[in-house]
Amino acid sequence: MPNPSLLILPGDGIGPEVMTEVRRVVSWFGDKRGLNFDVSEDLVGGAAYDAHGTPLTDATMDKAQAVDAVLLGAVGGTKYDNLDFSVKPERGLLRLRKEMDLFANLRPAQCFDALADFSSLKRDVVAGLDIMIVRELTSGIYFGEPRGIIEEGNERVGINTQRYSESEIERVARSAFELAMKRDKKLCSMEKANVMESGVLWREVVTRVGADYPEVELSHMYADAGAMQLTRWPKQFDVIVTDNLFGDMLSDLAAMLTGSLGMLPSASLGLPMANGRPKALYEPVHGSAPDIAGQGKANPIACILSFAMALRYSFDQGEEAARLERAVEAVLAQGLRTPDLLGEENRAPVTTSEMGDAILAALD
Numbered sequence: 001m002p003n004p005s006l007l008i009l010p011g012d013g014i015g016p017e018v019m020t021e022v023r024r025v026v027s028w029f030g031d032k033r034g035l036n037f038d039v040s041e042d043l044v045g046g047a048a049y050d051a052h053g054t055p056l057t058d059a060t061m062d063k064a065q066a067v068d069a070v071l072l073g074a075v076g077g078t079k080y081d082n083l084d085f086s087v088k089p090e091r092g093l094l095r096l097r098k099e100m101d102l103f104a105n106l107r108p109a110q111c112f113d114a115l116a117d118f119s120s121l122k123r124d125v126v127a128g129l130d131i132m133i134v135r136e137l138t139s140g141i142y143f144g145e146p147r148g149i150i151e152e153g154n155e156r157v158g159i160n161t162q163r164y165s166e167s168e169i170e171r172v173a174r175s176a177f178e179l180a181m182k183r184d185k186k187l188c189s190m191e192k193a194n195v196m197e198s199g200v201l202w203r204e205v206v207t208r209v210g211a212d213y214p215e216v217e218l219s220h221m222y223a224d225a226g227a228m229q230l231t232r233w234p235k236q237f238d239v240i241v242t243d244n245l246f247g248d249m250l251s252d253l254a255a256m257l258t259g260s261l262g263m264l265p266s267a268s269l270g271l272p273m274a275n276g277r278p279k280a281l282y283e284p285v286h287g288s289a290p291d292i293a294g295q296g297k298a299n300p301i302a303c304i305l306s307f308a309m310a311l312r313y314s315f316d317q318g319e320e321a322a323r324l325e326r327a328v329e330a331v332l333a334q335g336l337r338t339p340d341l342l343g344e345e346n347r348a349p350v351t352t353s354e355m356g357d358a359i360l361a362a363l364d
């Protein structure tokens with residue numbers, strides 16, 4: 001069997017800095033665990049614009065469609081602020097998401113014990129937390145028609161439409177059930193079936209898909225109650241699946257239960273390819289951080305944990321993913337902190353590459 005393929009798109013700002021550390025981690029798994037990837041690398045965002053006059057060339061798009069997983073750093077930067085909208089760095093990322101049809105956005109909220117005091121919630125509420133929010137990303141109220149601002153009588157009316165087809169609900173539900181099978185086999189679906197017809201249909205379709213996954217314990221919750229439960233006792237959840245709008249809010253809420261932007265990975269998944277793997281793009285939640293770029297201050301952990309997600313969700317290497325997460329945990333427990341993780345603490349920060357060194361040492 002050929003090695004699985006990985007396309008690395010470092011992007012702009014701190015993207016290339018954190019990706020340097022990820023590349024070392026990828027090589028480690030090849031050298032030490034016999035997990036070899038065919039790694040190729042290309043430009044995206046401002047870097048692609050500088051080289052080719054477009055934030056994503058057709059050739060790069062074709063490569064992204066062909067590989068088993070794409071790993072992206074970040075795009076954007078003040079240098080590109082005045083570019084025409086059609087060639088802005090962010091458009092490169094949007095094109096990837098759209099053409100790969102990445103409809104399931106996975107945002108974990110995972111609390112590393114050493115950072116539990118960093119949370120705005122009490123330590124025992126978040127310590128050991130490991131949940132996953134699956135947000136539908138390509139439909140719902142952000143895309144539904146009709147939309148716009150219209151004149152009605154003597155005033156204006158703003159309109160957006162929540163719209164979900166059965167097939168759109170079904171495919172994201174299926175992704176969520178597949179994830180639940182790789183985790184604790186517990187799925188909670190959130191909508192507002194009490195006041196929205198799209199929510200009624202959502203609940204019905206998720207329940208129907210659930211019949212194919214009898215091992216997964218399925219529950220339903222209204223999204224507002226879900227927000228309360230997430231802050232009250234988040235450990236009651238494992239995987240949560242919800243629509244685009246509720247997912248936007250709930251995933252941000254859940255992410256901040258555990259702390260810094262520099263720690264947050266994500267994945268966006270599409271339909272299964274011929275080899276059974278889903279189309280997949282893995283990236284940290286953070287942007288290109290122009291304020292700290294080029295200074296060795298970036299925390300590489302969000303991007304490294306994005307690779308851990310790739311191991312688990314694209315390559316069925318859950319144990320190797322856990323190995324990498326344990327290495328991150330160990331390094332944090334040793335007290336190593338990039339500046340974003342220091343808060344009020346009075347200790348010397350480590351650089352991006354020192355954090356990478358420590359994670360490799362912990363892996364060894």
Ligand code: NAI
Pocket residue numbers: 014018073074075076077078090093261262263283284285286287288289290291292297298299300302338340
């Ligand atoms: P940002 O996420 O780049 O930075 C927000 C704050 O968090 C900054 O103070 C930054 O220094 C800090 N930060 C972010 N990642 C960090 C890391 N790994 N380690 C330590 N500190 C970190 O968001 P911002 O400033 O709103 O946007 C900057 C640029 O990034 C813009 O051009 C924006 O469009 C782009 N962006 C790109 C995204 C992507 O590629 N997915 C997502 C968000 C923003």
Ligand code: MG
Pocket residue numbers: 248249252
């Ligand atoms: Mg948001």
